[in-house]
Amino acid sequence: MPMPTRTILLASTIVLAAIIAGAPFVLNEGILRLATECLLLLTMAQMWNLLAGYAGLVSLGHQVFIAFGAYALFLTSGWLEVTPIWVLPVAPLVAAAVAAIIAFPLFRLRDAYFSIAMWVFAEIIGAFTMKSQAVGGTSGVPLATSKLIDFDWFEPTMFWLAGGLTLVTIAALYRMMTSSFGLGLMSVRDNDLAAMSVGVDVRHNRFIAFVLSAAGCGLAGALSFMGNLFIAPLAAFDVNWSVYMMFIVIIGGIGTLEGPILGVIIFFGLRELMTGPLGLSGGWYLVGLGVIAVVVMIVAPRGIWPALRDRLGVRLLDVHRAAPRTATAAILPAASERVTG
Amino acid sequence: MIWVETLINGALLGGLYGLLGIGLALVFGVMRVVNIAHGEFMVLSAFCAVLLSNMFPQVSPLLMLIPVIALSFAVGWLYQAVIVNRVVTSPDPLSPLLLTFGVSVILRNVMVEIFGADVRSLQVGELSRASLEVAGLNIGIMPLLTLVLAALLFMALQLVLRHTEFGRIVRATADRRDIVRLSGVKPDRVYNYVMGLSLALGAIGGVLLAVRSSFTPFSGAERLLIAFEVVVLGGLGSFWGALLGGIALGMAQLIGLKIDPNAGLLYAHLLFFIMLLIRPSGLVSSRV
Numbered sequence: 001m002p003m004p005t006r007t008i009l010l011a012s013t014i015v016l017a018a019i020i021a022g023a024p025f026v027l028n029e030g031i032l033r034l035a036t037e038c039l040l041l042l043t044m045a046q047m048w049n050l051l052a053g054y055a056g057l058v059s060l061g062h063q064v065f066i067a068f069g070a071y072a073l074f075l076t077s078g079w080l081e082v083t084p085i086w087v088l089p090v091a092p093l094v095a096a097a098v099a100a101i102i103a104f105p106l107f108r109l110r111d112a113y114f115s116i117a118m119w120v121f122a123e124i125i126g127a128f129t130m131k132s133q134a135v136g137g138t139s140g141v142p143l144a145t146s147k148l149i150d151f152d153w154f155e156p157t158m159f160w161l162a163g164g165l166t167l168v169t170i171a172a173l174y175r176m177m178t179s180s181f182g183l184g185l186m187s188v189r190d191n192d193l194a195a196m197s198v199g200v201d202v203r204h205n206r207f208i209a210f211v212l213s214a215a216g217c218g219l220a221g222a223l224s225f226m227g228n229l230f231i232a233p234l235a236a237f238d239v240n241w242s243v244y245m246m247f248i249v250i251i252g253g254i255g256t257l258e259g260p261i262l263g264v265i266i267f268f269g270l271r272e273l274m275t276g277p278l279g280l281s282g283g284w285y286l287v288g289l290g291v292i293a294v295v296v297m298i299v300a301p302r303g304i305w306p307a308l309r310d311r312l313g314v315r316l317l318d319v320h321r322a323a324p325r326t327a328t329a330a331i332l333p334a335a336s337e338r339v340t341g
Numbered sequence: 342m343i344w345v346e347t348l349i350n351g352a353l354l355g356g357l358y359g360l361l362g363i364g365l366a367l368v369f370g371v372m373r374v375v376n377i378a379h380g381e382f383m384v385l386s387a388f389c390a391v392l393l394s395n396m397f398p399q400v401s402p403l404l405m406l407i408p409v410i411a412l413s414f415a416v417g418w419l420y421q422a423v424i425v426n427r428v429v430t431s432p433d434p435l436s437p438l439l440l441t442f443g444v445s446v447i448l449r450n451v452m453v454e455i456f457g458a459d460v461r462s463l464q465v466g467e468l469s470r471a472s473l474e475v476a477g478l479n480i481g482i483m484p485l486l487t488l489v490l491a492a493l494l495f496m497a498l499q500l501v502l503r504h505t506e507f508g509r510i511v512r513a514t515a516d517r518r519d520i521v522r523l524s525g526v527k528p529d530r531v532y533n534y535v536m537g538l539s540l541a542l543g544a545i546g547g548v549l550l551a552v553r554s555s556f557t558p559f560s561g562a563e564r565l566l567i568a569f570e571v572v573v574l575g576g577l578g579s580f581w582g583a584l585l586g587g588i589a590l591g592m593a594q595l596i597g598l599k600i601d602p603n604a605g606l607l608y609a610h611l612l613f614f615i616m617l618l619i620r621p622s623g624l625v626s627s628r629v
Contacts (some may be wrong), residue, residue: 111434112375127607163389283450
């Protein structure tokens with residue numbers, strides 16, 4: 001039944017877009033800021049998931065793309081003296097360009113080597129940023145063009161941008177994963193030798209996923225720091241960005257589009273609970289999140305959403321493909337009964 | 342002359358870095374797992390040493406190495422048995438990576454909450470300042486002892502792995518986890534001992550590094566990156582390569598600090614990255 005699913009998805013996208021458009025008129029500024037933060041982190045998590053869950057590359061240095069995007073926005077906006085919103089496209093472009101260059105040495109490495117080499121790369125760029133007075137050094141730079149911002153509409157605009165970005169990201173990922181490119185990508189993750197043998201260009205697919213993931217993180221990072229009106233290297237190159245993205249994806253469900261959404265809800269739900277009513281510090285919150293992630297990895301290695309989905313039989317943004325059923329049924333009726341029943 | 346001294350001091354520091362790397366290399370060589378929490382465990386052992394030497398101020402902090410090593414072995418054994426063994430045979434090579442990364446985040450933040458984020462160090466009194474004068478060069482006794490200790494440990498590890506029954510079992514398990522079961526070896530048990538040994542080696546490195554320079558609960562990431570760079574630079578699975586890799590990194594770091602006093606580990610990272618570009622297989626590419 002592909003048609004009804006499409007219609008439902010389209011309808012829910014329109015409803016969500018309407019909710020995002022109307023939300024700033026209903027919610028107060030504090031909640032709006034929190035919602036913006038949630039949406040941006042969701043986008044980053046989706047981008048990390050694109051790389052880890054679909055392309056099989058775990059990056060522990062993705063904060064470098066967030067920082068590149070954010071610094072690109074701050075510096076370009078300052079040089080051109082235009083409102084930061086109009087130079088937003090610079091952020092993903094710079095992050096993507098950096099990813100495209102760094103992919104050449106890094107793609108020689110597999111698995112953990114790639115992960116840690118990404119981390120070392122982020123450390124190197126972070127160290128250079130702290131040394132360079134042109135980009136503010138250790139103390140960072142404020143947004144030079146903040147006087148051009150209309151502060152009456154700043155929070156709503158940030159929320160709309162974040163919401164729009166999230167919707168576009170998820171819709172684009174859904175389209176991508178149901179296309180032949182997505183199928184090729186997932187085949188690389190599952191078995192790169194088998195994928196190569198049927199003509200999938202492994203390197204090319206990984207490269208595209210890497211560059212797209214960097215671009216998305218660059219844009220989300222730029223928006224995140226634009227909301228703060230200030231950027232400093234310790235915050236921009238913080239390895240916790242990767243920790244957050246990873247925990248959200250791992251807890252929610254790696255390699256699914258719904259997983260990061262569930263992960264973000266748990267991430268912020270736990271944070272508001274632990275640092276609010278329970279009055280615990282940020283450190284204990286990270287410990288709690290880490291314990292949940294470790295338990296999930298041991299008990300349900302694919303994450304909470306896939307486990308729930310199998311139990312409840314719910315499918316939301318499913319990009320899973322089933323083998324043609326009639327053929328299997330004709331050849332192996334007993335086996336197909338076991339599978340479907 | 343000042344440069345020769347820097348090079349020698351770099352080489353001495355490299356012995357310590359080799360010690361940081363060797364535990365990581367051992368676990369990777371035997372079970373194909375990069376234990377991301379290795380750095381946090383090193384910092385934890387340093388905290389243990391500081392606590393113990395505060396409790397018994399009359400005992401030399403270096404003697405505290407003995408209980409800390411024993412404790413680290415036990416912690417490693419448990420860590421492997423309770424957590425890592427559950428994912429070590431996972432068909433997805435990313436599972437152990439993500440799991441140990443999760444553990445590292447937990448450990449780091451527990452240490453921040455319990456010990457605070459202050460800068461600590463382990464005081465060994467006179468010994469840390471004592472130095473030898475050889476041909477006009479000033480060489481610290483403590484770094485020299487560290488390098489000698491590192492070389493001895495490397496040799497001991499090599500002997501154990503090559504010539505004892507335990508070593509044969511470990512090597513056999515590393516080669517064929519499924520086949521050793523036919524000879525009555527339980528691979529998970531072997532892994533427990535290997536992780537214990539790895540963390541015990543890490544504890545030696547962690548405590549000695551805490552004598553040399555101060556640390557905070559956040560130092561784990563830095564130590565992990567050094568350990569990892571040592572292993573990759575040295576070539577996978579090569580113990581002497583790890584020592585060489587450590588020496589190269591130590592020299593790069595001290596030369597970097599001489600040119601640029603607040604460079605930190607930047608030049609060590611840069612050396613690693615450049616080596617990755619021109620020689621991805623490491624300095625020594627033979628396997629033990």
